[in-house]
Amino acid sequence: MKYLLYYEYLIRLNTSLKKQGAKIAKYVGILCYLFQKTICIHFKTCHIIIFSDICSTFAG
Known part of the structure; x- marks a missing residue:
């Protein structure tokens, strides 16, 4: 009986x-x-900002 209760406890656990x-x-x-x-989203935003800075640098 004791083992059955222990086994049932293990199953429930x-x-x-x-x-x-x-x-x-x-x-x-x-x-x-x-x-x-x-x-x-963060990397895409940073990439766009860096790319636009490079474009404005070459354009200016």
Whole structure:
């Protein structure tokens, strides 16, 4: 009886950890997506600014 209760506890613990792991993975995925989007926008903006500075330097 004692082993059955322990086994059931382990099954419930494993299920709980899987659910928590899925939640954590979902949030990490969302944060990585937002971070990547922010970094890409930042680099595109900086690249445009640098390119426009170079053009204005050559034009001036």
